[in-house]
Amino acid sequence: xxxxxxxRHCGVSVSTVSRVLNNKPDVxxxxxxxxxxxxxxxxxxxxxxxxxxxxxxxxxxxxxxRGDSSPFYMGIIGAMEKVFSEAGFTTVVENVRHGQDxxxxxxxxxRSKRLRGLAFLGGRFDYTPEDIEKLDVPFxxxxxxxxxxxxxxxxxxxVTIDDIxxxxxxxxxxxxxxxxxxxVVMSNVDDRSIGELRYMGYRKALEDxxxxxxxxxxxxxxxxxxxxxxVAVEKAVDDGxxxxxxxxxxxxxxxxxxxxxxxxxxxxxxxCSVLGVDGLEMASYMVPSLSTLAQPTEELGEKxxxxxxxxxxxxxxxxxTVLSTSFVPGGSIAEI
Amino acid sequence: xxxxxxxRHCGVSVSTVSRVLNNKPDVxxxxxxxxxxxxxxxxxxxxxxxxxxxxxxxxxxxxxxRGDSSPFYMGIIGAMEKVFSEAGFTTVVENVRHGQDxxxxxxxxxRSKRLRGLAFLGGRFDYTPEDIEKLDVPFxxxxxxxxxxxxxxxxxxxVTIDDIxxxxxxxxxxxxxxxxxxxVVMSNVDDRSIGELRYMGYRKALEDxxxxxxxxxxxxxxxxxxxxxxVAVEKAVDDGxxxxxxxxxxxxxxxxxxxxxxxxxxxxxxxCSVLGVDGLEMASYMVPSLSTLAQPTEELGEKxxxxxxxxxxxxxxxxxTVLSTSFVPGGSIAEI
Numbered sequence: 001x002x003x004x005x006x007x008r009h010c011g012v013s014v015s016t017v018s019r020v021l022n023n024k025p026d027v028x029x030x031x032x033x034x035x036x037x038x039x040x041x042x043x044x045x046x047x048x049x050x051x052x053x054x055x056x057x058x059x060x061x062x063x064x065x066r067g068d069s070s071p072f073y074m075g076i077i078g079a080m081e082k083v084f085s086e087a088g089f090t091t092v093v094e095n096v097r098h099g100q101d102x103x104x105x106x107x108x109x110x111r112s113k114r115l116r117g118l119a120f121l122g123g124r125f126d127y128t129p130e131d132i133e134k135l136d137v138p139f140x141x142x143x144x145x146x147x148x149x150x151x152x153x154x155x156x157x158x159v160t161i162d163d164i165x166x167x168x169x170x171x172x173x174x175x176x177x178x179x180x181x182x183x184v185v186m187s188n189v190d191d192r193s194i195g196e197l198r199y200m201g202y203r204k205a206l207e208d209x210x211x212x213x214x215x216x217x218x219x220x221x222x223x224x225x226x227x228x229x230x231v232a233v234e235k236a237v238d239d240g241x242x243x244x245x246x247x248x249x250x251x252x253x254x255x256x257x258x259x260x261x262x263x264x265x266x267x268x269x270x271x272c273s274v275l276g277v278d279g280l281e282m283a284s285y286m287v288p289s290l291s292t293l294a295q296p297t298e299e300l301g302e303k304x305x306x307x308x309x310x311x312x313x314x315x316x317x318x319x320x321t322v323l324s325t326s327f328v329p330g331g332s333i334a335e336i
Numbered sequence: 337x338x339x340x341x342x343x344r345h346c347g348v349s350v351s352t353v354s355r356v357l358n359n360k361p362d363v364x365x366x367x368x369x370x371x372x373x374x375x376x377x378x379x380x381x382x383x384x385x386x387x388x389x390x391x392x393x394x395x396x397x398x399x400x401x402r403g404d405s406s407p408f409y410m411g412i413i414g415a416m417e418k419v420f421s422e423a424g425f426t427t428v429v430e431n432v433r434h435g436q437d438x439x440x441x442x443x444x445x446x447r448s449k450r451l452r453g454l455a456f457l458g459g460r461f462d463y464t465p466e467d468i469e470k471l472d473v474p475f476x477x478x479x480x481x482x483x484x485x486x487x488x489x490x491x492x493x494x495v496t497i498d499d500i501x502x503x504x505x506x507x508x509x510x511x512x513x514x515x516x517x518x519x520v521v522m523s524n525v526d527d528r529s530i531g532e533l534r535y536m537g538y539r540k541a542l543e544d545x546x547x548x549x550x551x552x553x554x555x556x557x558x559x560x561x562x563x564x565x566x567v568a569v570e571k572a573v574d575d576g577x578x579x580x581x582x583x584x585x586x587x588x589x590x591x592x593x594x595x596x597x598x599x600x601x602x603x604x605x606x607x608c609s610v611l612g613v614d615g616l617e618m619a620s621y622m623v624p625s626l627s628t629l630a631q632p633t634e635e636l637g638e639k640x641x642x643x644x645x646x647x648x649x650x651x652x653x654x655x656x657t658v659l660s661t662s663f664v665p666g667g668s669i670a671e672i
Contacts, residue, residue, distance in 0.1 A: 071407065077431075093429075093430070093431050094429070095413075095429050095431075226617065226618075226621055230621070255618070255621050256621055258621075258623065259620075259621040259622075259623060259625075262623045281562065282562075282591070282618065284595075285562055285566070285591050285592055285594075285595040286595075286623075287594060287595060287598045287622075287623060289595075
């Protein structure tokens, strides 16, 4: 069974079948349907290598994501694939696991699959020009920036929220409700990542509100996991730490905070308010529902994909887009 | 920068570097470390295509998973990759999205990457011999079986829990605690998947316990989503359905059930017990913690990988392994 058999069966040209299989836009809906039906009936499986031989330039882009935080990334991947597919590109998704370097994984993927570009979902905030030398395709950092690195702005693109501002707004949501003793929960304060940036925002909010910073209110779990956060918050309560609210730097960690407080017989929000960041679907199913600053998941994906396509197709230099979070009020915060 | 430069730099042969890059076991730890260090320092990125040319037989296997239920599958993927890597195989992971056929995706992946075998994580329970004709490599169904299909037992492998028995045990856990009015929550009772099988087990448990089956206690959400389940359970309460416990066919759905009950001012477990299946990490962070029948995630992955390797390397016929769930008691169930 070859592509020629499919073409003969449908009474169309091989190149039409090829355009349908490659998801190109210039085929009418009726023809597209006929071809896809025949492909299914004839049990024809497109052969990636043969297809590559036909079109000298690959039409594939890669998405490299860190599996640790998958619930948040799944929505972004879906939005990206939609844009890539509409532009006639196929998408290769690679899951980078704990301890593996995303640039390394991306570089290998780009070469072996002859990708035209890469979208990284999550990664280090401190790339150097030497780090990215191994990448010979344009790339976009989605959900993170090079805040602690040394890349020139036009050598890469980013689409992200403003992490410092997000930390600021999170603290303000709690300060507005009368809280002054606000604990911050994260893995490590000097993680050169979202934790460090959002803590900067938190400090600024306190300063702007005339509240003295108490370093004791910083609860570092040592690692980015629910288990470590639960232990750290339970210990803080046992140690008699005095706080009326918690800002957790992500929803996953906030859910662990709620569990720790419950284990210590503290009620949310009566005894302690809890606020997260991300806007996970799961957050709205907590009892009480978790208040969160939601990332614009679809917009991050769509914009990230469009920026990358612009670099690939038009050779545009890197661009940097900052999107806003939106406050999703829930039952987990209250006035005091 | 080529593989020869790396070999020269380390004072070893090209084939030694190749064996390290391909993760073959027959290289000493010291040499392996030296090569990997050089690869990193020299910024050398292995070229997949060139590597394929060197070794005529590919050493790659594929894992095809359905993204919808990712939290449960992540642990299985990790366990599989470990086994494949120790056996000298590289792993390609592909995420199949809603509405896409997993066999189709797997067949395309196997051809374009010249895979030696495939592991499917989640899929249809009703494959026909014609369906699998397009697969020209051995495969294992991990977490599901061909209960409603027509495959010969030796044409494929499976590693799974016994879904009927799991439904039986779940109902028994609630019956043992005095419950007689046990609602069952799933997408559709005739889904030819876990829902249908686990409901069979539930019915058997009632029968064995002398409890009459009440079809009204079957709550079908119409689709497998938290949102649909929440609406369906809230409606059941509004309609005055009388039940003292809920068996949800998965943890994700059980979490949505707990939210729906809370929205209707029903306390868990005082007014209603809730039990799930899967053993997600998230289940233990619910308030109260969700009782669940935990799937043996690591064992499913390890055994699935070993069975597939046995088919690939030794040409073994399909085999079918059934593993047990373990009961994880939580605060969400109580005696009445």
